[in-house]
Amino acid sequence: MTTNPININEEFFIEIKKHKSFNELSELKQEEFENLFKQTLHDAKYGKWLINKSEIVIDGNPFASGTFSTIHDCKWRGLDIAVKCPIYKNVLNIVDLLKEIQIWNTLRHPNLVQFMGFTFSNDNLYILMEKVYGNNLKHYLNNRTTSNNIYKNKEIITQLINVFKFLHNCSPPVIYRDLKPENILIDKNNNNIKLTDFGLSKYFINDDNESYNMTGMTGTLRYMAPEVYLQKKYDLKVDIYSLGLIMYYIFTNEQPFSSYNSNSMDNYMKMEDVIFSTIKIKNIHLRTIINKCIDKDPNNRYNIDELYIDWINFISNLPKERCIIS
Ligand SMILES: Nc1ncnc2c1ncn2[C@@H]1O[C@H](COP(=O)(O)OP(=O)(O)O)[C@@H](O)[C@H]1O
Ligand SMILES: [Mg+2]
Numbered sequence: 001m002t003t004n005p006i007n008i009n010e011e012f013f014i015e016i017k018k019h020k021s022f023n024e025l026s027e028l029k030q031e032e033f034e035n036l037f038k039q040t041l042h043d044a045k046y047g048k049w050l051i052n053k054s055e056i057v058i059d060g061n062p063f064a065s066g067t068f069s070t071i072h073d074c075k076w077r078g079l080d081i082a083v084k085c086p087i088y089k090n091v092l093n094i095v096d097l098l099k100e101i102q103i104w105n106t107l108r109h110p111n112l113v114q115f116m117g118f119t120f121s122n123d124n125l126y127i128l129m130e131k132v133y134g135n136n137l138k139h140y141l142n143n144r145t146t147s148n149n150i151y152k153n154k155e156i157i158t159q160l161i162n163v164f165k166f167l168h169n170c171s172p173p174v175i176y177r178d179l180k181p182e183n184i185l186i187d188k189n190n191n192n193i194k195l196t197d198f199g200l201s202k203y204f205i206n207d208d209n210e211s212y213n214m215t216g217m218t219g220t221l222r223y224m225a226p227e228v229y230l231q232k233k234y235d236l237k238v239d240i241y242s243l244g245l246i247m248y249y250i251f252t253n254e255q256p257f258s259s260y261n262s263n264s265m266d267n268y269m270k271m272e273d274v275i276f277s278t279i280k281i282k283n284i285h286l287r288t289i290i291n292k293c294i295d296k297d298p299n300n301r302y303n304i305d306e307l308y309i310d311w312i313n314f315i316s317n318l319p320k321e322r323c324i325i326s
Contacts, residue, residue, distance in 0.1 A: 013037060015123040021090035033091060036098045040118070049105060049117035051076070051128060056119060058083055058126070064136075066182070066197065068093055074128065081116060082131040089124055096199055097125050103174065104198040111163040113185065113196040129196070134188035137246070138181035141253055151321045152191070153250045159193045160184070160243060161304070161311055168236050168304040175204040175235070179242035180223045181249065204236055221265055222257050226296050229269040237298040240307060244293025245276075251290075252280045272296060285314050 013034075016022055022030065044050035055076060062070035065087070074083040086093040104115040104127075114130035134140075137156075167174040178200040185194045225241035227234040245256045256276060257265060268274050276294060281287040289310050295301045302310070 011122055012120045012125070016091060016094065019089075019091060019123070021092065025091060033095055036095060036102070040098050040101055043102075043105065044118060047105065049115075051117040051119040053119045053121050053126075056083070056126075056128070058085075068096065068199065073131065076116075076128060080131055082129050084127040084129065085124065094125050097127060100198045100201070101127060103201050103203070107167075107170075107174070107198075109163055109166045111159050111166075111193055111195060113194045130194075132185040132187050132194050132196070134186045136182050137184040137186060137193075137250075140186045141181065141249065144253070148251070148253050150251075150318065154315050154318070155191060156186070156193055156250060157247055158311070158315065160195075160246070161308055163193075163195050164239055164243060164304050165308050168239070172203040172205050173236055174201055176201050176239050177228075179239055179246065180220055181246060184246070206235070221262075221269075222255065225298070226269045227298060235298065237301045237303065240293050240302050240304065241298075243307070244290050247286075247290050247293065248278055248281065251286065254280070285317070289314060 022033070025033065041050065057075040059073040062072050062085075063082075064071040068088070069084050069086050072083050072085065074081050084097075086097055101115070101118050107115070113132060116128040116130065118128060119126050135143075164176070167176055176195075176198075178197060183195060183197040185196055186192070187194060221229065223242040223245050225234065225238040228238055248256050257268070260268065268276070275296065278287050278290050278294075281290060289307070292300070292302050292310075293307065
């Protein structure tokens, strides 16, 4: 199949090249950026997910924000959707969004926020996605109106495990690397979870020459696996570690390491024999599962398929949920 040569005379690219942040990049990095942009443009045109900016109307006020971006309501072809825009319009942030698009556009799962396309103006880039009506998990847990109910918790965690079963079994596997409550949305209409933010996701290719050092150590340390913090080589099991701490948070309604400061956190990460206590989890079977997720040694930690089996076994042995009729 032949494809049209890529027209790189896009206004966007010409504008970006004028940016100070572009000229500060090495020649190699400039070339990398140019290729990434060309590739994304090509894939988007071919896959019909390049959207003309004139088709969308973005609400000027964001309804949410993250570390590097703001999230706005948006109208597109009669639909109410959401759009992600970088806060700082420098080349490195645009590169991050392009990388996010490259991976996100290939993923489809009921528990992932649906990527819909991308568009750009003179000097900015926007990711269009399904809007989730609800809150992120952190907000949800902090404002739970219902009691901490094992059956509701079970639903949330089962969906989370399912989505990681999907990501880790892709070919090549997708390593998410940024699992934290802020990136998990709960749809208030049906309580379904939707994972968002593929900003740190990567295809995991088990190649000794490839380094998986997390650049810049962005994000919160709370859910970060010790091997990432210690800048060791790491693999898909970093997601399992975060998943274990999120399970702890959901079942106790208490953020892990809530009493730690940066010194005690550093200590925990560096000292092999310092472990995180899960004593607040009263159910022994559940506590064993969580402990096996958060084992500091990745060799002793579950992989996703092992976790899935133990989790299904655990939930199938729970007493049936009683229906109370008042
Ligand atoms: N599709 C969406 N629908 C509703 N809320 C969203 C959506 N995407 C993100 N959010 C909210 O915006 C916040 C920031 O989005 P995120 O993609 O995580 O940005 P960042 O990459 O800057 O961290 C999330 O924590 C979430 O609360
Ligand atoms: Mg985020």
